[in-house]
Amino acid sequence: MRHVLRRAGHGTAVVLTWAGLMGLLAVLLAGLAGCTGGALDIANKPRSPEDAIQIMPKDGARGVGREDPLEVKLTGGRLERVKVVQVADERPTELAGRISEDGLRWNPAPGARLDLAAKYTVDVVALDGHGRRSARHTTFTTQIPERRFIGYFKPENRATVGTGMIVSFGFNRPIENRKAVESAIRVSSDPPVEIVGHWFGKERLDFRPREYWKPGTKVTVDMRLRDVQSAPGVYGIQQKTVEFTVGRSQVTLVDAEAHTMEVRRDGKVLATVPITAGAPKTTTYNGKMVVSEMFDVTRMNGATVGFTKRDGKSEYDIKDVPHALRLTDSGTFLHGNYWAAPETFGRTNVSHGCVGLRDVKGGSADTPAGWFFDRTLIGDVVEVVNSRDKTVDPGNGLSGWNLDWELWKAGSALP
Numbered sequence: 001m002r003h004v005l006r007r008a009g010h011g012t013a014v015v016l017t018w019a020g021l022m023g024l025l026a027v028l029l030a031g032l033a034g035c036t037g038g039a040l041d042i043a044n045k046p047r048s049p050e051d052a053i054q055i056m057p058k059d060g061a062r063g064v065g066r067e068d069p070l071e072v073k074l075t076g077g078r079l080e081r082v083k084v085v086q087v088a089d090e091r092p093t094e095l096a097g098r099i100s101e102d103g104l105r106w107n108p109a110p111g112a113r114l115d116l117a118a119k120y121t122v123d124v125v126a127l128d129g130h131g132r133r134s135a136r137h138t139t140f141t142t143q144i145p146e147r148r149f150i151g152y153f154k155p156e157n158r159a160t161v162g163t164g165m166i167v168s169f170g171f172n173r174p175i176e177n178r179k180a181v182e183s184a185i186r187v188s189s190d191p192p193v194e195i196v197g198h199w200f201g202k203e204r205l206d207f208r209p210r211e212y213w214k215p216g217t218k219v220t221v222d223m224r225l226r227d228v229q230s231a232p233g234v235y236g237i238q239q240k241t242v243e244f245t246v247g248r249s250q251v252t253l254v255d256a257e258a259h260t261m262e263v264r265r266d267g268k269v270l271a272t273v274p275i276t277a278g279a280p281k282t283t284t285y286n287g288k289m290v291v292s293e294m295f296d297v298t299r300m301n302g303a304t305v306g307f308t309k310r311d312g313k314s315e316y317d318i319k320d321v322p323h324a325l326r327l328t329d330s331g332t333f334l335h336g337n338y339w340a341a342p343e344t345f346g347r348t349n350v351s352h353g354c355v356g357l358r359d360v361k362g363g364s365a366d367t368p369a370g371w372f373f374d375r376t377l378i379g380d381v382v383e384v385v386n387s388r389d390k391t392v393d394p395g396n397g398l399s400g401w402n403l404d405w406e407l408w409k410a411g412s413a414l415p
Helices: 018-036 178-183 368-373 405-410
Strands: 002-006 013-017 054-056 061-064 071-073 078-086 097-099 105-108 119-127 133-142 151-154 167-171 185-190 195-199 204-209 218-224 229-231 234-236 239-246 250-255 260-265 268-274 287-290 293-301 317-326 333-337 355-358 381-385
Touching: 078 097, 078 105, 133 293, 133 317, 151 218, 178 185, 178 195, 178 204, 178 229, 185 195, 185 204, 195 405, 268 368, 317 368, 333 368, 355 368
Parallel strands: 061 133, 250 381, 333 355
Antiparallel strands: 002 013, 054 071, 071 105, 078 119, 097 105, 119 133, 151 167, 167 204, 185 218, 195 204, 218 239, 229 234, 250 260, 260 268, 287 381, 293 317, 317 333
16 A cells, blocks of 8 residues: 655655555654653553652661662653752751653762761652652661761751741660750740750650740750760760741641631631541541641552551552641641542541541642641641540650640759
């Protein structure tokens, strides 16, 4: 079979055989596949890029050396963004790196090196061949010089935070001489208020005032840990000052029984929003919790917090949860929910312990979840009432506001 292609405006004709035409088509298809950055899926079953994201070092790795592998790889799809940030120093700094031309790999830039005695976060967002986004968040810490200790702290330097922010230190080694270490960390404020430390075990020290900070307060954290002996033969390494500012007051009250969330800004009600809380068998903690992390999109896998079926598989694995605000270390979030029916919100509790707000896949600023996310700061307080569960443990996340002042002060190593 022969086909004739005639060029518009000219009398010339190009004659192609059927085999030639099919060859040309194959070349065009190959070019299109190359533009997508991935192979053509004949079965029309695109793989989620999150499943293919490989991050080295692994999540939670400790003692990572400067010569150890540091990379992000995909087996399909395309990396949209990769951020590797050192969060241990006064000013969090991003490690320079670059994504390869095919979008499948990220590596540090030539000459970029990890800091020792530092904590790093890795945030990756990837796209599959259909433009759908998935994310991964991991952390690791680098090698610490022998017989040294270091404190990883919140909040970040120069941050603007909510009135419920608690200054929190996590130490890489058990602290035996708590009095010496607590004495070497001075937390002060302008205007001045009494600020007291409280130990949760041997590796965590938190500081807060009697009541929530007043808006506009300037807080200074002065660390003089260098050469402080925390245990026999173990000495501190840090000598730095961190400052942050307290922003407006925002306290949110979640009523699990009424399925509502009342948002108050500087004492005035901004809105009352319908929610879904923990189902009867997986209830939400009561008590005051503080937003400690914010993700525009993140993955939630039930297996990481103990929600598994009899066969060992996770009860849920949602790779693109939008507008996620962390409330506890154990996995309580306030987040957008696009998979529940709209009539769920305000009527029934169906979650595995989180507080859910109506959202759409991919997230939108026009939904209740997007609206609340855009008006939230790290350090804002979310209090849950009328849930058929216990009060959250004060050491689970930044939940120290659930201790009265006398009990809080009793946890200090200082007179």
